[in-house]
Amino acid sequence: MLNLYNAISYVYMMIKKMFLDKILLLIVLLALFTNSVEAQDSSLSQDKDTLVLTIESAMKIALSESPIVKISEKEVVLKKEINKEAYAALFPDINLSGTYSRTIKKQTMAMQFGEETTTIQVGRDNTYNGGMIISLPIFAPALYKTINLTKTDIGLATEKARFSKLDLINQIKKAFYQLLLAQDSYSVLTRSYRQAEANFNIVNAKFIHGTVSEFDKIRAEVQMRNLKPSVVSAHNGVNLAKLQLKVLMGIDANYELVINGGLKEYEMEMFISKENNVYYNLSNNSDLKQLDLSNKLLQNTLKLQQTNFMPTLSASFNYLYMSMNDNFRISSYDWYPYSTFGLSLTIPLYKASNFNKLKQTKIQIQQLALNRLNLERQLNMKISSYLDSMNASSEQLMSNKESVAQAEKGRQIASKRYDVGKGTILELNDSELALTQAQLVYNQSIYDFLVAKADLELVLGE
Structure with missing residues (x-):
């Protein structure tokens, strides 16, 4: 009895060990397969991004x-x-303005004193103007x-x-x-093609066994290929x-x-x-x-x-400095300010x-x-x-x-x-x-x- 019991225990331990080994092997294989699938999926996702759409999300993206x-x-x-x-x-225009002019021929003025006429030349060689000009539309x-x-x-x-x-x-x-x-x-045509293919396989098998005519086989094959x-x-x-x-x-x-x-x-x-x-x-x-x-x-x-x-009405304001001289010693020039204010009315x-x-x-x-x-x-x-x-x-x-x-x-x-x-x-x-x-x-x-x-x-x- 003891030997029989020992034999049964030994067989039970061997079966248990083989069963555990198979389970461990299965777990390892599943882990390797999962990693392989994940790697393939990641490589596919890197090649092409997938976008799951609804009509609302499509409109939102667009x-x-x-x-x-x-x-x-x-x-x-x-x-x-x-x-x-x-x-x-509507806002005023503000501009800085500056001009320079050189007199080539001075203007001559004639003055009558009794029977004698006296002429004098007016102006200077150099004339400078500079200042600010403001214009504003009123109407x-x-x-x-x-x-x-x-x-x-x-x-x-x-x-x-x-x-x-x-x-x-x-x-x-x-x-x-x-x-x-x-x-x-x-999807409809694919299902129809698969059904036609299945029908052809059935008809072809029957034709091989001689239960249907060759005409049925040809018609089924033509239906599938069409x-x-x-x-x-x-x-x-x-x-x-x-x-x-x-x-x-x-x-x-x-x-x-x-x-x-x-x-x-x-x-x-x-x-x-x-x-x-x-x-x-x-x-x-x-x-x-x-x-x-x-x-x-x-x-x-x-x-x-x-x-x-x-009609249109606009206002303008000028504040300018002027200097007239016969030389180019600018540091010694005398500058004289003058300003004007005016209204301009245009009636077409x-x-x-x-x-x-x-x-x-x-x-x-x-x-x-x-x-x-x-x-x-x-x-x-x-x-x-x-x-x-x-x-x-x-x-x-x-x-x-x-x-x-x-x-x-x-x-x-x-x-x-x-x-x-x-x-x-x-x-x-x-x-x-x-x-x-x-x-x-x-x-x-x-x-x-x-x-x-x-x-x-x-x-x-x-």
């Missing part, structure tokens, strides 16, 4: 990095500086209207900057939705959509964009939008606002041109071109009013078109969703019929094609809705 937005913001800053320049004209209507003009110009530049942001957001949204559509289409170019084209479409989104966002092309989810996640948004019956107006439309500001700009220009018929009487300028500006105002009326009609037509497109996409969604479900069921039935020998390869291929088309049309309906909604938001200035 608004901060896009050169288009920065250019429009710089334009607003430029207009503000121009406005400050117009205000600066300058053109200056005041110019200030109002630059204020309106700032508003127009600000509105253009807002439109550039709205337009960029619109392009970002559509590029983002285009990328989702490209990814979903690629899908391959579509898969490659869809993959290229994904890359192109990513590149377009990168350009609009203003980021480097080396970034790898990752967008989780797909167009199906926006399905609920379509139902919510359909239930909300909102009255749409064009009060925030940027194009109309720009036309209104342009009209205000022309009105201010007209007022500015009318100031050409108004007649200038023919002023009347023509007024007529031109009035014609431009009339043209702008007609352009605004035409633009408003076009924008209302666009709103109706976008709303019709959104409603059509929403109504098609349920039908397309049901088509996908029916196509999936049809494919399953066709596959089972073919497996039991009651169906043909043509039925199986047709069911696969019908499912692929249904899924693509389903994704397209969501994409059409989102694009129309983005264009509607741009027109409404949201």
Whole structure:
């Protein structure tokens, strides 16, 4: 009994030792594998940065990095500086002035004393003038209207900057939705290709065993090979959509964009939008606002041109020193100060071109009013078109969703019929094609809705 017990204990210790050794070996291998994966991941991250995007983060990056937005913001800053320049004209101009003149031939004066005439030469060889000159506008209507003009110009530049942001957001949204559509289409075509490949493998195996004809094998292989170019084209479409989104966002092309989810996640948004019956107006439309500001700009220009018929009044003050000498010993010169204060009044009487300028500006105002009326009609037509497109996409969604479900069921039935020998390869291929088309049309309906909604938001200035 003791020997048997010792033998059992010995076997138990050997098994335990082997088990522990294997566990230790497994731990070491796992550690080495983890370090290797981490090293590969770090090397990949060094080669190309990955950026996980949502539509909100894409718009945020674009608004901060896009050169288009920065250019429009710089334009607003430029207009503000121009406005400050117009205000600066209200302040006095102060200048230091100095002149020197050399007399080549002195002026001769004649004086009559009885019957005798005496002539004398007046002046010195060298004349120096130097001092301070101050000028200040007192009443300058053109200056005041110019200030109002630059204020309106700032508003127009600000509105253009807002439109550039709205337009960029619109392009970002559509590029983002285009990328989702490209990814979903690629996913659908890839699944279809894999299913066609699996069908070919099954049919080929049956052909080898002699249970199906060579025609079925050929049809399955043709179906599989016909899908391959579509898969490659869809993959290229994904890359192109990513590149377009990168350009609009203003980021480097080396970034790898990752967008989780797909167009199906926006399905609920379509139902919510359909239930909300909102009255749409064009009060925030940027194009109309720009036309209104342009009209205000022309009105201010007209007022500015009318100031050409108004008088202007300005004041000036001079404080100068003068010295006249016949030599260049400047240290011994005597300097004599003198100062003046004056008012200058200018009253325009007649200038023919002023009347023509007024007529031109009035014609431009009339043209702008007609352009605004035409633009408003076009924008209302666009709103109706976008709303019709959104409603059509929403109504098609349920039908397309049901088509996908029916196509999936049809494919399953066709596959089972073919497996039991009651169906043909043509039925199986047709069911696969019908499912692929249904899924693509389903994704397209969501994409059409989102694009129309983005264009509607741009027109409404949201």
